[in-house]
Amino acid sequence: MDQPRRLLLIINPVSGVGDKNDIEALVYTHLEPLGYEIMTNYTCARGDATRLAENAVKSGYYGVIAVGGDGTVNETATALCDTDTALGIIPCGSGNGLARHLGIPLDPLAAVKIIAEDHIIKSDYGAVNGRRFFCTFGVGFDAAVSSNFARQHRRGKFTYIKSAILEYIKYHPQVYTVSANGQIITEKAFLIACCNASQYGNNAYIAPTASITDGLLDITIVHAGTPLDNAIMGVDLFTGYINSNTMIHTFRAPAAVIYRQNEGPVHIDGEPLNIDDTMEIKCHANSLKIFTPTKEVVFRPIITPMENVMRDIFCSFSRLFKSR
Numbered sequence: 001m002d003q004p005r006r007l008l009l010i011i012n013p014v015s016g017v018g019d020k021n022d023i024e025a026l027v028y029t030h031l032e033p034l035g036y037e038i039m040t041n042y043t044c045a046r047g048d049a050t051r052l053a054e055n056a057v058k059s060g061y062y063g064v065i066a067v068g069g070d071g072t073v074n075e076t077a078t079a080l081c082d083t084d085t086a087l088g089i090i091p092c093g094s095g096n097g098l099a100r101h102l103g104i105p106l107d108p109l110a111a112v113k114i115i116a117e118d119h120i121i122k123s124d125y126g127a128v129n130g131r132r133f134f135c136t137f138g139v140g141f142d143a144a145v146s147s148n149f150a151r152q153h154r155r156g157k158f159t160y161i162k163s164a165i166l167e168y169i170k171y172h173p174q175v176y177t178v179s180a181n182g183q184i185i186t187e188k189a190f191l192i193a194c195c196n197a198s199q200y201g202n203n204a205y206i207a208p209t210a211s212i213t214d215g216l217l218d219i220t221i222v223h224a225g226t227p228l229d230n231a232i233m234g235v236d237l238f239t240g241y242i243n244s245n246t247m248i249h250t251f252r253a254p255a256a257v258i259y260r261q262n263e264g265p266v267h268i269d270g271e272p273l274n275i276d277d278t279m280e281i282k283c284h285a286n287s288l289k290i291f292t293p294t295k296e297v298v299f300r301p302i303i304t305p306m307e308n309v310m311r312d313i314f315c316s317f318s319r320l321f322k323s324r
C-alpha cells in the first residue's frame with residue numbers, strides 16, 4: 001500500500017505581528033482530507049527552521065510549510081534546496097517578500113488552499129559567499145534598515161517604516177566595485193540589491209520584472225543622490241517604476257562579485273549579518289521546489305502595486321473582524 005505523503009508545518013511564533021493560533025487547525029482541516037499526514041513544530045530560536053527542515057528531508061517528507069516571514073522562509077528553504085521536498089509558504093511575517101512575489105495570499109486560509117492545489121514549480125535561489133537567499137540580498141541602505149529593524153522590540157510593516165527613517169537621517173553611502181558579465185563598475189552607491197524575486201516585501205519593488213525561474217539575478221545599483229532624488233526613488237519603489245528612474249543602474253547576471261573597503265553589514269532576505277569585504281554572488285537555477293498559485297503573477301507598474309495594496313487592506317480588515 002502507498003505511504004501517505006507527509007508534510008511538516010514549521011511555525012515561527014514571533015514572526016510578524018498577527019496571531020497564528022488558528023493556522024495549525026486550518027492546515028489539518030484542509031490538507032488531511034487530501035491524504036497528507038501532517039506534523040507540526042514551533043521554532044524556539046534562530047536556526048531551528050533549518051534543523052527541522054533538514055530532518056524532514058532526511059525522512060523523505062513531501063513538503064515543509066514555513067509559517068512566518070522571509071527569515072523563516074529562508075531558514076526552511078535553505079534545507080530544501082536540491083532536494084525533492086517542496087517548500088510551502090503561509091505568509092505571517094512583516095515583509096513577506098517571496099510570498100508576495102509568488103502571489104501567495106496573505107490570508108492563511110487562501111495560502112493553505114494554494115498548497116492543497118499541489119502546483120509545484122522549480123525556482124532559482126541566490127547565494128552570497130555560500131549563504132543562500134531566495135528573495136533579495138543587499139548592501140548599503142537596505143542592510144542598515146534591516147539591522148535597525150532587528151534591534152526593534154516590535155515587528156510589522158510600521159516598524160520597517162520607522163527603521164528606514166531612523167537610518168536615513170544618519171546614513172552615508174559607500175564606494176563599491178561590482179564585477180559582472182565581464183564589466184566592472186566602481187561608484188558611490190546608496191545601495192546595491194541582488195534580487196532573485198521582485199520585492200523586499202511590503203510591495204517595495206526593487207526589481208519589478210525579476211523572475212525566479214530565469215537562472216539570473218536582477219542587480220540594482222542605486223546611485224548616491226540628493227534627498228529629492230531619494231524621495232522620487234521612494235515613490236518609484238512602491239509604484240513599480242524604479243527601472244526607469246535615472247538614479248538606477250540595473251542589469252541581469254548569473255553571477256557577480258561586489259567589493260568594498262572593509263567587511264560590514266549586509267542583509268539576506270531581510271536578516272542582517274556582517275560579512276567580508278568581497279562578496280561572491282551566484283544564481284543557482286531550478287533548484288528549489290515551491291508550492292505556488294497556478295496562475296503566474298505578471299507585473300504591471302501601478303496596477304500590480306495597487307491591486308496588492310487593496311488586497312492588504314482587505315486582509316487586515318478581515319483579520320480584524322475575525323479577531324472580534
Ligand SMILES: Nc1ncnc2c1ncn2[C@@H]1O[C@H](COP(=O)(O)OP(=O)(O)OP(=O)(O)O)[C@@H](O)[C@H]1O
Pocket residue numbers: 012013014015016017043044045046047048068069070071072073075092093094095096097155156201269270271
Ligand atoms: N521562537 C523564536 N524566538 C525568537 N526568534 C525566533 C524564533 N523562531 C524564529 N526566530 C527568528 O525570528 C526571526 C524573524 O522571523 P521572520 O523573518 O520570519 O519574521 P519577520 O522578520 O517578522 O518577517 P519578514 O522577514 O517577512 O520581514 C528569524 O531570524 C528567525 O530565525
